[in-house]
Amino acid sequence: MLMNVAQPSHTPRSRRGTPPASDWLENRNAAVRNDPDALLKELVSRRGLPPTEARLLVLRILRDDTDGHMSAEQLCRALVKQDFATGVSTFKSAIYDLNLAGVLSRVIAPLNSNRAQALYEIADKPWHRHLYCTGCERLIEICDEVIEQRISHQFAVAGLTQANLDFARAGKCLACANAESVHG
Numbered sequence: 001m002l003m004n005v006a007q008p009s010h011t012p013r014s015r016r017g018t019p020p021a022s023d024w025l026e027n028r029n030a031a032v033r034n035d036p037d038a039l040l041k042e043l044v045s046r047r048g049l050p051p052t053e054a055r056l057l058v059l060r061i062l063r064d065d066t067d068g069h070m071s072a073e074q075l076c077r078a079l080v081k082q083d084f085a086t087g088v089s090t091f092k093s094a095i096y097d098l099n100l101a102g103v104l105s106r107v108i109a110p111l112n113s114n115r116a117q118a119l120y121e122i123a124d125k126p127w128h129r130h131l132y133c134t135g136c137e138r139l140i141e142i143c144d145e146v147i148e149q150r151i152s153h154q155f156a157v158a159g160l161t162q163a164n165l166d167f168a169r170a171g172k173c174l175a176c177a178n179a180e181s182v183h184g
């Protein structure tokens, strides 16, 4: 009896012998189809951390958040809503471990006139900065290659390595500024 052996799909290779980007993307998409947390597990393992349930939980909450930047308190509130067996202290240390390992990066933004808050995001994007509206408490990401080049240059001149941290520049968006001028 003839066995029906599945043949690997042959996609054309580039002339240099490295798989084309489409192969890599296809493999990655297939992995994600089989396990929706595949990318998160990869992020954690790549930084040498075992992908524990608490760590994946932190990353899942951040990935599924529309804004993608959350404080430890907001993350804990989301955890409690999901009613998981993971204790809050285990969950909090997962946040700090992920940040130390570079899986999460931190943005410091104003909380009120004399306090600041740390917001966490998954560090899977290119280097970027943040603007912050103090009215609606919205973070706006700015990806500007020229700014990043200038900053990297200044870090190199000073002999410093950039930390996994950004300080958001505060301002007021048009809607908040208009609302203020109407009410006050």
Ligand SMILES: [Zn+2]
Binding pocket: 133, 134, 135, 136, 137, 138, 172, 173, 174, 175, 176, 177
């Ligand atoms: Zn605003």
Ligand SMILES: [Zn+2]
Binding pocket: 069, 121, 128, 130, 141
């Ligand atoms: Zn960001």
